[in-house]
Amino acid sequence: MSTDVRVQQSVVANLSGRPAPVESGPFVIGLDPDTDSPHINYATPRPNAPITPADVTALVAAFREIDRKPRLEYVVSCAPDLEALLLNAGFAVEERHAYLTCVPSSLAVPSLPDGFTLREPGTDEQRAALSGAQHECFGGDPVATESDITRMARLQAQGGIAVMAVAGDGACAGGGQAVPPSGGVSEVAGIAVRLPYRRRGLAGAITAEVTGRLFAGGAEIAWLEASGEDSWRVYERVGYRPGGSRLYVVLD
Template sequence: MDTDVQSFAVVNLQRRPVVVETGGFVAGFDPATSSPYINYATPLPGARPTPDDVRALVGAFRGRGLLPRLEFAPDAAPAVEPALRAAGFTVEEVHPYLVCTPATLIPRSSTVHTRGPNGGPALRVETPVSEEEFAAVDAALSESFDGAFAPTAHGTARLRRTQESGGGVRFVRAPDGSCAGGASCSAPAVGTAELAGVGTRPAFRGRGIAGAVTAALTGAMFDRGAESVWLEFSGEGSRRVYERLGYRSQGTRLYMRLEA
């Protein structure tokens, strides 16, 4: 599965507005943002970069005023981490990832209750259509992640592109018409898809929103022919949510960066 996940990472970065391929690496850039979580690189499976390859990659970032940063499954390209460390890169994070297949998916209701599992108005998982709905999802995810990124027109546009390019965006509408929580999933490639950005606004946590949108997106990707869907998680609470849907532990992804 590590090779599938890594191959997906390559294809997904090749969807960026600007793509640079050099020395066994693919770097994807979006000129609309300087965020290192949007602008990063990944190696081809089995890549064995030389010092010159790494320098060329760093130059692609520095020339754009961006932080050199990579995300990848280390077991799919074992020679990459040592080559990056030799060039001064450090580990930012190590993230376990989980995988769900049609055989392991545990169906669940797409209805949630805003005041707990046994009460409150029943709300369903929805697909955003209007610009206002995509913007509401972007704002809700920003709040969900404690403002780690600000809601912007570019973020709204990225969500719309995800939905319109074969991926998916799902959300639960709050009683006041805003977004209580949501998630997105990249379009499938090489048989798999990445589900990311699952977030619930603090006021609506504990209502099953994360599980509902995750289940809806996972099922939607299987309907589109994906053989698996994978995601990263933060914390044991999140892990339990995903495991109840049929996600199973599979491997790790490594994040590395080169500070100025």
């Protein structure tokens, strides 16, 4: 089985693990009733499933029924004809990304910068600190909501990974997480370092820690997406290598 297919299957499994997933023909929508964020409530196709224009129409109707913005993320090679169908239905390309993968033999663990510790958040207060730091780094509200805390606790309970970087004064400097592995594959996401703590190698240490914990638990492939050249270099230094292409598509 190709890496593209394994990664796409992991996305299907991740969305199916949402609190209230919705099946629509060859698609699954990862519905979380506690948030209307299109970056959490989105759809993906099952790899290599036949898809027709009628399936796309039904998918849009399913999104309308649950009052969410129609949006998809998927590995391009696993549904090569889908983009044209979506564009014909009025969707627009939001982003195109190359994803990177890491396997146990390629993982390179850097030294942790002096003055920091890495730990798993074990209380709601710590989960709020990590979630708030991630929001801050990605341009959102730095104050975590109850839904954020619940979502992170659920991820941990289901076998996912959450790691927070703690500075010497006890402040949360950043962190990252990974979804519960499926078929030996997991997505690493939310790697974040707050502005005062950057340029010290902390992002690489967080990424390696999250990835290493996945592998220690039996995962075979970790994958992620880079938001720019700087993060791409960070991930390559800890052992991630270019993989396939993913497409983000949305209907406004």
